[in-house]
Amino acid sequence: MAEQVIQAGPEIGIRIDAMREDISRFSRTGEDLIVDLRNGDRILVRDFYTPAENNSLHSLILGDSTEAGVVGTLDDADSTFGQEEQIALAGLGAAGLGLALSGGDDGGDDDDGAPLPTDPTDGT
Numbered sequence: 604m605a606e607q608v609i610q611a612g613p614e615i616g617i618r619i620d621a622m623r624e625d626i627s628r629f630s631r632t633g634e635d636l637i638v639d640l641r642n643g644d645r646i647l648v649r650d651f652y653t654p655a656e657n658n659s660l661h662s663l664i665l666g667d668s669t670e671a672g673v674v675g676t677l678d679d680a681d682s683t684f685g686q687e688e689q690i691a692l693a694g695l696g697a698a699g700l701g702l703a704l705s706g707g708d709d710g711g712d713d714d715d716g717a718p719l720p721t722d723p724t725d726g727t
Contacts, residue, residue, distance in 0.1 A: 604643045611650040611661050611675075618664040619646050619671075629673055636663070636673065651675055 611617050621640060630637045636651035651661050652675045660675035 604645065606645045606647060608647045608649060611648055611653065611655075613656045615655055615659050615661060616664045616670075617648055617651060617661050618666075619648070620666050621646065622666050623669070623671065626671075629671075636675075638663075 607620075609617060609619065619638060621638065625640050625642070627639045627641045630639070631652065634650050634652045636648040638646040638648070640646070648661075648663070651663075651673075654660055654675065662675070663671040663673040665671050
């Protein structure tokens with residue numbers, strides 16, 4: 604298992620070298636975003652939840668230049684969402700975001716039927 608560490612800074616979009624289908628889940632620890640990949644690797648984005656210099660929130664950009672739907676927040680709560688929580692969040696609104704980002708695919712899962720990872724801070 605390899606871990607890549609990225610430091611969030613003044614740039615709003617934080618780019619990672621992973622595709623949506625590579626990601627098993629997102630989690631949050633303090634101000635850091637953790638992206639767990641299906642192959643066992645992990646990407647740690649330090650200070651992802653700390654606003655940028657102009658007070659803008661960070662967003663996660665995938666390897667194909669699409670947004671992952673994970674956006675920094677001003678909340679301080681630590682959270683980790685597994686598959687069951689992701690499914691519940693998808694039903695509460697993350698599915699609409701995924702639909703908008705996917706250009707209309709409302710399947711709610713990737714090609715192998717697994718739920719897509721959702722934003723660990725989206726509780727609406």
